[in-house]
Amino acid sequence: MYTVLLPVDTAESRATAQVETAIELPNAGAEVEVVLLHVFDEADRAEEGSPLQLRAGERAYERLQDAGVSVDLMTRYGDASTEILEAAEDVDANLILLGGRKRSPLGSVLFGSVSQEVTLDAERPVVVTGDRRQQQRPSHRCRSCGQEYFTDHDLDIPSCRNCGGTKVEPVDGRESDEPTKAA
The missing domain is CATH 3.40.50.620 (HUPs)
Structure with missing residues (x-):
């Protein structure tokens, strides 16, 4: 072990x-x-x-x-x-x-x-390790445009600042294959 x-x-x-x-x-x-x-x-x-x-x-x-x-x-x-x-x-x-x-x-x-x-x-x-941003691991991602956010996981993001979409969801850390966009 x-x-x-x-x-x-x-x-x-x-x-x-x-x-x-x-x-x-x-x-x-x-x-x-x-x-x-x-x-x-x-x-x-x-x-x-x-x-x-x-x-x-x-x-x-x-x-x-x-x-x-x-x-x-x-x-x-x-x-x-x-x-x-x-x-x-x-x-x-x-x-x-x-x-x-x-x-x-x-x-x-x-x-x-x-x-x-x-x-x-x-x-x-x-x-x-640093934190999520230093590891380029987003806490949230907009399902509409892919915009990524680096903040506390339990924070509610009501709308995407990039496209205005309302499908900004927490990322559990397992999915990091998509390209990172600056937040």
Whole structure:
């Protein structure tokens, strides 16, 4: 079994990109086990909580299960990068699959970067997926003209800004064969 540690936060677009990357691993349904992790700030929340309390965690869990990938849940509390590294050690993860965000150099200095810390300090492979836009995975597509949108999956888009059509529907991440149009 190939174990993937998949830490999620509140960003659905990053969690979706992480999940789609996990699903695309060779033989994911048969040979990959994903440990879905959320690191809470406070011990009380971690003891009572689970990654499924977050919409991003709930969506990630459902998508992994729909794809036939084995999923375990884990919560921790404390410093995110430290807890991610310790969780990877505890579950003997073969891969840490992060959903990093873009920050300016100044932003990274001021706020730090969990992805950067984990990547630098990990003793196992780390993949940073970014979010849906960075992976060119749309969240919605207009069925009339094919216009693609990159936003939260649960956002309702009433009409297409390209053709005015009203058939803008969520994309589940499995269909990405059509050409991407700028949104």
